[in-house]
Amino acid sequence: MIWGPGPVQVTRIGYTVRGPEWGIAIPQGDLVALEDAMRRASTYWNGIGSLIIGVRRDGCLDPSIEEMLEIRGVEQVLLHDDLGERARQALGRRFETVGSLWVDDHEIHPFYLSLNDRDEDLATVQRPLLRSRRLRRVALATWGEIPDEDLEDWRRRFTVTEEADRKKALRGLLAAQLRGNSPLELGGRYMSSTEQRGGFDGWPCLFVFGEASFNEIVHFWNLRSRLSGTYDRRCIVGIPRELLSAADLEPLRGWVDPPAYDTYFKPDITLATSEKEAPATRAAFEELGFVSAGRRTRYQHSFPKAPKGREGLEYFELGRAQLGGPMKRGAAASVLATVTGRRISLDLPSPDGVRLPFGYLRLGIEGLPLPLPLSATGARRLIPNAWVSQEGLTVKTHTEKNWRFEFELPDAGQALADWASSSGYEVRPSQPGRYGQALMARLDDPADLDALADPLAGAILAELTPDSTKKLAQRLSLDVETGPKGLDEEVLLELLQRQGLLLRVAAKTLHQIASVVGRGKREVALALAALVETGFVRRGIGFPCPRCGFDQVVPLSDLDERVECQACRKEMAVPVLSGDSEHPPAYFLDGLTARLMEQDLLSVILALRRALLDSPSAESFYAWPGLLFEREGTEVDGDLLVSDGSSARIFECKMTASWLNLEQTRRLVDLCEALGARPGVAGLRGEFDRAVRELVLDSDGVVYEGAELIAGDHDGAERG
Numbered sequence: 008m009i010w011g012p013g014p015v016q017v018t019r020i021g022y023t024v025r026g027p028e029w030g031i032a033i034p035q036g037d038l039v040a041l042e043d044a045m046r047r048a049s050t051y052w053n054g055i056g057s058l059i060i061g062v063r064r065d066g067c068l069d070p071s072i073e074e075m076l077e078i079r080g081v082e083q084v085l086l087h088d089d090l091g092e093r094a095r096q097a098l099g100r101r102f103e104t105v106g107s108l109w110v111d112d113h114e115i116h117p118f119y120l121s122l123n124d125r126d127e128d129l130a131t132v133q134r135p136l137l138r139s140r141r142l143r144r145v146a147l148a149t150w151g152e153i154p155d156e157d158l159e160d161w162r163r164r165f166t167v168t169e170e171a172d173r174k175k176a177l178r179g180l181l182a183a184q185l186r187g188n189s190p191l192e193l194g195g196r197y198m199s200s201t202e203q204r205g206g207f208d209g210w211p212c213l214f215v216f217g218e219a220s221f222n223e224i225v226h227f228w229n230l231r232s233r234l235s236g237t238y239d240r241r242c243i244v245g246i247p248r249e250l251l252s253a254a255d256l257e258p259l260r261g262w263v264d265p266p267a268y269d270t271y272f273k274p275d276i277t278l279a280t281s282e283k284e285a286p287a288t289r290a291a292f293e294e295l296g297f298v299s300a301g302r303r304t305r306y307q308h309s310f311p312k313a314p315k316g317r318e319g320l321e322y323f324e325l326g327r328a329q330l331g332g333p334m335k336r337g338a339a340a341s342v343l344a345t346v347t348g349r350r351i352s353l354d355l356p357s358p359d360g361v362r363l364p365f366g367y368l369r370l371g372i373e374g375l376p377l378p379l380p381l382s383a384t385g386a387r388r389l390i391p392n393a394w395v396s397q398e399g400l401t402v403k404t405h406t407e408k409n410w411r412f413e414f415e416l417p418d419a420g421q422a423l424a425d426w427a428s429s430s431g432y433e434v435r436p437s438q439p440g441r442y443g444q445a446l447m448a449r450l451d452d453p454a455d456l457d458a459l460a461d462p463l464a465g466a467i468l469a470e471l472t473p474d475s476t477k478k479l480a481q482r483l484s485l486d487v488e489t490g491p492k493g494l495d496e497e498v499l500l501e502l503l504q505r506q507g508l509l510l511r512v513a514a515k516t517l518h519q520i521a522s523v524v525g526r527g528k529r530e531v532a533l534a535l536a537a538l539v540e541t542g543f544v545r546r547g548i549g550f551p552c553p554r555c556g557f558d559q560v561v562p563l564s565d566l567d568e569r570v571e572c573q574a575c576r577k578e579m580a581v582p583v584l585s586g587d588s589e590h591p592p593a594y595f596l597d598g599l600t601a602r603l604m605e606q607d608l609l610s611v612i613l614a615l616r617r618a619l620l621d622s623p624s625a626e627s628f629y630a631w632p633g634l635l636f637e638r639e640g641t642e643v644d645g646d647l648l649v650s651d652g653s654s655a656r657i658f659e660c661k662m663t664a665s666w667l668n669l670e671q672t673r674r675l676v677d678l679c680e681a682l683g684a685r686p687g688v689a690g691l692r693g694e695f696d697r698a699v700r701e702l703v704l705d706s707d708g709v710v711y712e713g714a715e716l717i718a719g720d721h722d723g724a725e726r727g
Contacts, residue, residue: 016376016626020344022355022410023371023398024363025198025337026053026115030081031108032090032098035061035069036221040087042147045228047108049151049190052115052368053198056232056336059225062090066097071229078203078233079334080397082369085109115366115406117194118157118164129188131166135176141219142177142247148216148224149180149245151190177250184244185262192241197338197361205332211263212328214245215280215288223281230279230328243279243328251287253294260295274300276323285325297323335397337371346376349416356409363406370410371398378422378629379650380683382429385422389414419629423648426655430682432636437644439606440633446599446612447630449542456616458537460717465609465691466524467534471544471596472604473513514549514560514595535594543600549593550582560595608632610660611646613716614689618649618656627651636678643678647689655684656709664690664712672699676706685709691716 031048033040041059048054058081060072085108086095099105121129134153137143146152153161161167170176183189187196212234214227231243250256263275276297280288289299300323340358344351353372357363375381375389386393386400390412393402404410417425427434436444450456458464515523521531538544547562557574561581571578582590596604603612615630622628631648647658659675661667667688679686686708688695693713695703700710 014348016346017343018346018374018376019341020353020355020372020374021339021341021399022373023201023335023337023339024358024361024368025371025398026051026056026194027367027369028053028056028079028082028396030058030060030084030102031087032060032062032084032094032105033087034089034091034094035063037089038144038221040089041221041224042144044087044108045147045224046152046154047110049153049194050116050157051110052117052120052194052196052366054117054151055191055195056198058232059228060084060098061221061225062094062098064091064094066094066101068101071226074330075229075233078330078332079336082394082396082401111367113365113367113405115364115368117151117190117196118161119364119366120193120196121165121188129186129193131168132161132188132190133176133179133183134167134169135179136169136171137173137176139173142173142249144219144224145216145245145247146176146180148219148228149189149191150183151192151194153190173249174255177247178255181244181246181250181255181258184241185258187241195241197358197363198336200334200336201339203331203334210242210277210329211275212243212277212279213259214243214328215251215278215284216245216247217281217284219247230330233330233334234328248284248287251284251291253291256291256295274324277328278323278325279328280325289325292323300324333397335371337369337398341374346416349418351375351414351416353412354409355411357407365406367403368406369396369398369401370404371396371401372412373399375400375416376627377416377652378419379426379655380653382426384429385417385425388417388421388425419631423631423634427636427682430638432638432682434634434636436631437633437635439603439608439611440631440635442599442602442606443608443611443615443632446603447615447632449599453616453619453628455541456612456619458541458543459609460613460616461534461537462717463524463526463530463534464538465717467520467531467538467594468543468596468600468604468609470520470523471513471515471594471601473596473601513601514547514593516549516591516593518591520594539594542597544594545597546592546594548581548590549595550590552577553579560593563592607662608660610662610689610691610716611658613691614647614658614660614687614711615649617689617711617716618647618658618687622649622651624651636682638681643674645675645678647687648684655682656687657682657684658687658689660689662691664688664693664695666690667695667699669696669698669702672702676702676708679706679708687711689716 031044033044044059048057058072058075058079061069081102083104083106084098084102086098086105087108132153135146135150137146153167158167170179183192187193214230216223216227227245231241234242244262259276278288278292293299338358338361340356342353342355344353355370355372377385381395381400383395386395389400390402393400395401423434459468517528517532517535520535521528524531535544539546545562547560548566549558549560551558552572552575554577555572555575557572559573561570566581569578569580584590603609611632615632618630619628629650629652632646634645634648636643636645645657646660649656649658657675657679659667659671667690672688675686675688686703686706687710688699688703688708689711691713695710695712703710
């Protein structure tokens with residue numbers, strides 16, 4: 008950690024309680040297995056949110072499943088008994104955890120979830136009795152099922168009626184979805200979405216079943232499982248084509264425009280239907296008084312809900328349900344928690360209004376002050392049986408009035424090791440990275456880095472930087488190639504003396520620095536003052552030894568009237584005069600700064616500073632300069648890793664942007680993808696190649712060039 012909170016801090020911890028997130032794998036096209044899966048989903052909390060996965064004999068999945076998994080992952084895939092061995096093996100390779108299709112007795116049953124809400128809507132359950140196999144499938148997908156052996160249990164808790172009249176039973180399917188009093192809807196209680204990125208805020212969607220085929224049923228089921236709700240209302244409901252009349256659709260008026268909502272949606276409702284059912288659907292809605300808006304691609308919502316000129320007409324369109332991005336769901340709450348050192352104690356009461364019977368639930372905890380995004384390894388280190396879900400640190404536990412936890416949070420080093428190992432990497436700092444970490448640990452305030460974000464400061468540092476051994480070797484090689492043939496002792500000595508690197512510190516006076524950088528002495532002095540104050544540059548007196556001639560610099564902290572030669576140990580007086588003037592002070596780089604400069608790490612430090620400026624808070628900013636990631640014998644370096652605890656970014660930094668080629672950039676992007684981070688590139692001088700820039704931005708990365716690193720133009724950086 009670079010700059011973080013003090014030894015005691017108070018932080019807000021969010022937490023969520025929810026039912027399981029399961030996928031149910033069945034043979035593709037098998038209607039019997041599909042019906043079996045829907046029946047079982049009626050018997051546990053969040054069964055309505057399960058994902059149904061159709062699997063071909065060769066183990067291939069429908070491409071839409073991957074999109075559904077991106078929106079909401081599963082903690083386990085339950086395998087139907089009718090799946091073949093080849094399909095089972097493919098699922099075992101694709102998913103981390105698979106198991107048999109069964110439901111533990113301790114999972115919360117839907118009929119328990121309304122015992123404390125005995126209002127009129129939830130007290131009565133109407134069981135549909137339908138003769139048609141097709142309509143029974145629609146009922147399973149929209150209403151669920153009460154098995155005959157469970158009927159008496161339901162009757163002890165609800166007023167259970169049965170409806171054999173087909174029209175009344177079908178109307179009851181729609182009413183139950185809107186009111187929430189069916190096995191599936193009750194199983195979705197307390198499971199509203201708490202957050203969804205890129206969603207459509209619960210845009211109402213009506214799904215019209217035609218033939219109720221395997222693909223049609225699965226598509227509806229999975230859409231419902233991944234669409235976020237708003238104000239605790241279901242945002243997609245399904246009806247059979249038999250209900251396509253104005254009289255049967257009348258209840259939808261209150262669903263699309265309830266009086267308590269302030270948001271006006273346009274179009275008010277999306278109709279998801281096949282081309283075959285489209286004419287009847289259009290006719291029914293026009294009879295109901297809706298006006299067609301065509302196949303819109305833009306969706307709008309505004310306040311208030313009834314804009315001028317609307318004249319009470321609801322718009323609709325024929326199209327597909329609009330899916331959003333990753334979502335979180337459950338019953339959410341938050342508390343304030345105290346962190347002492349790295350120790351945190353949590354006391355989490357059951358969320359307001361949520362009263363659950365005894366049974367299993369999933370408790371997700373987010374907001375823990377961690378150096379890096381929570382990893383699977385890190386989750387198990389905190390709580391042995393925990394894992395990472397979209398709600399954060401997640402543990403399967405029992406219902407309680409309060410959940411209490413006490414554990415020690417990882418330090419920056421342990422968090423880095425856990426984060427990397429969860430993706431199969433070992434990580435260690437490079438030697439330049441050690442220099443960078445040492446410098447960051449020495450700084451008292453992140454604002455000290457501002458002294459470096461100045462073109463004149465960069466020129467001064469470059470002038471005071473001693474040549475590295477590598478650069479010396481390069482110069483000697485060039486001189487040997489262009490100079491006398493051979494390299495004897497006298498020639499080597501002459502070359503070393505010509506390079507000015509015979510054990511001498513690169514110390515220069517104000518006059519010498521100003522002459523080289525071409526700026527006025529006052530301007531240079533102001534820049535030097537900032538560098539000296541922050542410890543990047545030091546002052547001293549430079550002079551040669553009268554006996555051995557060794558040029559030395561004595562720092563101000565070591566000065567006395569008489570000093571000892573650093574080479575021959577002769578004691579001598581510090582000179583007062585230099586010619587006819589007072590001997591001037593000399594400026595030289597602090598030892599650590601000199602190491603950073605000779606390793607060309609200025610671009611890394613300035614990228615770190617810029618990332619810190621972009622961070623919401625310095626108290627949750629962590630950075631690791633110079634890391635080496637190794638997996639399966641292959642090593643990839645990252646010049647800079649920064650994190651705010653919830654997301655991470657890895658940078659490739661260059662003094663000159665054009666030095667970064669496309670192959671290096673691809674390695675960076677691949678590393679970020681493997682670690683779940685985002686890429687960044689920083690170049691102090693010049694511009695990045697267009698292909699490099701596009702690759703980084705297309706990968707949700709960020710591009711910093713000279714203006715953003717030096718001038719501090721916070722809005723200048725390009726982001727993907």
